[in-house]
Amino acid sequence: MKKISALVAAGALVFGLAACSSNSSADVPDAEFTVGVTFSDLSNPVWSELVQEAQSYGAEEGIAVNYVDAKGKSADQVTQIENFIQQDVDAIIICAVESQALVDVTKKAQEAGIKVVGYTQVLENYDAQYLVDAYNTGYANGEAAANWITENYGDEEVVEWGLMDLPEFPEIIDRANGIKDAVEELAPNAELVATNSALTAEDGVKNAENFLQANPDMKMIATIGGGGAQGGNEGVKASGITDYDSFGLFGIDATEIEIQNIINGDPQKSSVSLGGGKAHGRTLIDITSDLLNDEEVEKDQYMPITVIDESNAQEYFDEHFAD
Numbered sequence: 001m002k003k004i005s006a007l008v009a010a011g012a013l014v015f016g017l018a019a020c021s022s023n024s025s026a027d028v029p030d031a032e033f034t035v036g037v038t039f040s041d042l043s044n045p046v047w048s049e050l051v052q053e054a055q056s057y058g059a060e061e062g063i064a065v066n067y068v069d070a071k072g073k074s075a076d077q078v079t080q081i082e083n084f085i086q087q088d089v090d091a092i093i094i095c096a097v098e099s100q101a102l103v104d105v106t107k108k109a110q111e112a113g114i115k116v117v118g119y120t121q122v123l124e125n126y127d128a129q130y131l132v133d134a135y136n137t138g139y140a141n142g143e144a145a146a147n148w149i150t151e152n153y154g155d156e157e158v159v160e161w162g163l164m165d166l167p168e169f170p171e172i173i174d175r176a177n178g179i180k181d182a183v184e185e186l187a188p189n190a191e192l193v194a195t196n197s198a199l200t201a202e203d204g205v206k207n208a209e210n211f212l213q214a215n216p217d218m219k220m221i222a223t224i225g226g227g228g229a230q231g232g233n234e235g236v237k238a239s240g241i242t243d244y245d246s247f248g249l250f251g252i253d254a255t256e257i258e259i260q261n262i263i264n265g266d267p268q269k270s271s272v273s274l275g276g277g278k279a280h281g282r283t284l285i286d287i288t289s290d291l292l293n294d295e296e297v298e299k300d301q302y303m304p305i306t307v308i309d310e311s312n313a314q315e316y317f318d319e320h321f322a323d
Contacts, residue, residue, distance in 0.1 A: 023066075023067075023068050023069070024051070024055065024066070024067050024068075025064075025066040026055045026058070026059055026064055026065055026066065027064075028058070028059045028062065028063070028064040028065075030062070031059075031062050031063060031064040032062045032063065033062070033063045033064070033090040033091065033289075033292050034063070034064045034065075034066065034087070034088075034089045034090055035058060035063055035064070035065050035066070035089060035090060035091045035092070035093060035285075035288055036065075036066050036067075036068070036080075036081075036083075036084035036087070036089045036091070036092045036093070037051055037054060037065060037066065037067035037068070037092070037093040037094075038067070038068050038069075038070055038077055038080045038081060038084070038092070038093070038094055038095070039051060039067065039068075039069055039070065039095040040070050040072060040077070040095050040096060040097040040121070041069065041070070041071055041072045041097075041199060041200075042067075042069040042071075043071075043199065043200045043227070044199055044200065044225065044226075044227050045200075045201065045226055045227055045230065045255055045257070045277075046225070046226050046227070046253045046255055046276075046277040046280075047095065047277065048277075049255070049276075049277030049278060049281070050277040050278070050280045050281040050284075051065075051067040051281065052281070053277065053278040053280075053281030053282060054067070054093070054281035054282070054284055054285050055067065055281075057281060057282050057285050058285050061285060061289055063285060063288070063289060065285075066084075066087075066089075068080045070097050072097055073097065074096075074097040074098040074101040074102075075101070077094075077096070077097050077101070077102065078101060078102065078105050081094070081102065081105045081106070081109060082105060082108075084109070084114070085105075085108060085109050085112055085114065088112075089114060090114065090115065090292055091114060091115035091116070091117060091288045091291065091292060092109055092114055092115070092116055092117070093117045093118075093119060093284050093288060094106070094116065094117070094118055094119065094121075094123065095118075095119040095120055095121060096118070096121035096123060099121050099122055099123055099124065100124075102123060102124075102125075103124045103125065106123055106124070106125040106126065107125045109125075110125055110127070115127045115128075115288065115291045115292060117129065117130070117284060117287055117288050117291070118130070118131070119131075119280070119284060120132055120171060121169060121171060122170075122171065126299075127291055127297070127299070128287050128288075128291060128297050128298070128299055128300075128301065129299065129300050129301065130280065130283055130284055130287060130301050130302075130303065131171075131300060131301070131302055131303070132171060132175070132274060132302070132303050133302050133303070133305060134171040134172070134174035134175040134178070135174045135175065135177060135178040136178060136305060137175055137178065137252060137272055137274065137303075137305050138174065138175035138176060138177065138178025138179040138180075138181075138182070138224065138252070139178035139179070139181060139182045140178075140182075140272050140305050140307055141175075141178070141179050141182070141222055141223075141224075141250050141251070141252050141270075141271075141272050141307075142178060142179035142180065142181065142182025142183045142186075142222060142250075143182045143186060143307075144250055144269070144270040144272075144307050144309065145161070145179070145182070145183055145187075145220055145222045145248060145250040145269075145270075146182055146183045146185075146186035146187035146190065147186065147187075148220070148248045148250070148269055148270075149161070149183075149187040149189070149190050149219070149220060149248070150186065150187055152219075152245075152246075152248070153189070153219060154189070156189060157189060158189060158190075158191050159187065159189050159190045159191065159219050159220065160190075160191055160193045160215050160217050160218045160219060160220075161183065161190050161191070161192055161193070161218060161219065161220040161221065161222065162192070162193065162194035162195065162196075162207070162208075162211040162215070162218055162220070162221045162222075163176060163179060163180065163192060163194070163195045163221070163222050163223075163224075164195075164196060164197070164198035164203070164204060164207050164221065164222070164223040164224060164225075164228035164229075164232060165195055165196075165197060165198070165224050166197050166198065166199055166224050166225065167197065168197070172224050172225075175224050175252070176224055179222050179224070180192065183222070190220070193215050193218065194210075194211045194214065194215055194218070196210070196211075198223060198224070198225070198227060198228030198231070198232070199225065199227050199228070200227045200228075200231065201227050201228075201230040201231035201234075202231055203227065203228055203231060204223065204227060204228035204229060204230060204231020204232040204233075204234075204235060205231040205232070205234050205235040205238070206231075206235065207221075207228065207231075207232065207235065208221060208231070208232040208233075208234075208235025208236050208238075208239065208249075209235045209238060209239055212235075212236065212239040212241070213239070219246070219247060219248065220247070220248045220249070220250070221236070221248075221249045221250070222249075222250045222251075223249070223250070223251045223252065224252055225251070225252055225253050226251055226252065226253030226254070226255040226257075226258055226271065227253075228251070229249060229250075229251025229252070229253070229255075229258050229268060229271060230251075230255060230257045230258060230261075232249050232251075232267075232268075233249055233258075233261050233266050233267050233268045236249060236267040237266070237267065241267065244265055244266055244267050245265075247267045248267065248269045249266075249267045249268040249269065250268070250269060250270050250271070251268060251270070251271040251272070252271060252272040252274070253271060253272070253273075253274065253276075253277075254271040254272065254273035254274070254276060254306075254308050254316065254320075255271075255276075255277070256317070256320075256321045258271045258308075259271065259308060259313050259316055259317045259320075259321065260317065262308065262309065262310060262313040263310075263313045263314055263317060265310075269309060269310070270307055270308060270309035270310075271307075271308050272305060272306065272307055272308070273304070273305075273306040273307075273308050273316065274303040274304065274305065275303050275304055276320055278320070279320075280303070283301075287301070
């Protein structure tokens, strides 16, 4: 076991539209291991939930977790990983801003005997990864959206829809392609008329408002993540749509706010659960702990894909979010 440096609590994440802290450490007396976590952007509500759960669950398991926010800057993330190497941590969990920018520094970490665990973005040098089956996740979202279009607007010649994507990441491009393919195949009367990037809820609000201002006949919006879905739901309502049965918004991540919106009968009609931020935080700690204890670990692991809609939203909420 490596020597564990003192870790001092420093701030907490703020959910929703507020900015997240750039650094948070946990004081875990008698911790057996230290783990550094660097995320591409903790303004994403799912990821902010994840790192907090990883920290609290890690403490239960005797693992001190220190997480930092790269805020979308790959050079800063390289520096963060170098700092973790200097701190002599036992493992580093990485949600990459840009995977190719991390080739050298992740190799350096492994050469120093540090376990490297990737999350969502594929790394070149790693000991284990927890990944999204990106295309099929997107397809599940697009299938739910297409079925809603067919059920509600199947007789119309053209149904306009918008997509909130995030083309900065190859895996998210695959997710968006899955959405588009499903809608095109299953709702041939659907016409994509607007696209824009969305990572945060703030992005989602702006996009939905802009989409509907430019395309007042739009009936559906699909998003590649929970941030855009959460904000998009509010943006649709702010645009003056009051008949929520007439508009469909479809998300991915199944955040607490998304599920509550579905239960409330808001514009959002479904979301695709990949396990949720809390579950991912625990899974990443379990994978890392197994690596550090020299247990056999499957190198590439994938998140589950489950569509959450009005038929199962309450059950999902009670299981994942109820106190």
